[in-house]
Amino acid sequence: MDFFLEDPASSSICESTGKKGHEDSEMIEKTDNYCMTEVREQPRSSDIDVTSRRVQELIEKINSSRANNQTVMDSLQEKLVAKVMEKCLQMKEHMYTVYEENGNEMQVKLQELSEVLDSCTKLNNELQEANRALANLRERLAITPTSESQ
Structure with missing residues (x-):
């Protein structure tokens, strides 16, 4: 629905129930110094077709963009995996x-x-050998003190 605010100078229009040149019904309401007109228009078939076609084109464009984004992401993923x-x-x-x-x-x-x-x-082997040699020497040198003093 469309609303039109009209100049209060055209108060005669606010009092009328319709305007010339409009084929559709309209309701006029006077509020304060302004006149608000509500126009109920029937949408035309060609307008619907145009809008429908534009919506379809936008959807196709979005889907194409999404497919392109997916291709870019797949390529990036492949490159990252290869780099890793x-x-x-x-x-x-x-x-x-x-x-x-x-x-x-x-x-x-x-x-x-x-x-x-x-x-x-x-x-270690030399040390053990030296140790044995010293032990032998000690045994040979071991003289009992009682036998010497006699």
Whole structure:
């Protein structure tokens, strides 16, 4: 429904029940100094068709835009997955490189430790041998004090 505010100077129009040139019925109401006219118009078939067509075009445009958005998102997802996989492979390669470097360093340290342990074993054997030699010497030197004093 359309409402029209008319100039109070045209009060004669407010008192009439219709206007010339309008084929549809209308209701006129006088409020304060203004006249409000309510016009009931029958929508035309062609206006409905045009509006319907425009609505359909907008829906198609929205759907097309959504499909395009989905394509863009799918492409972005594929690129991100590929990039993440690439970075994971790089990290694995780096990790294995670090493992190899650490393994080489540990091998050198273990070799040094083995040499030190071998040296310790030799020294321990020499110490035990020296200990036995001293014990033998002590036994040979062991003279009873009573036998010497006589």
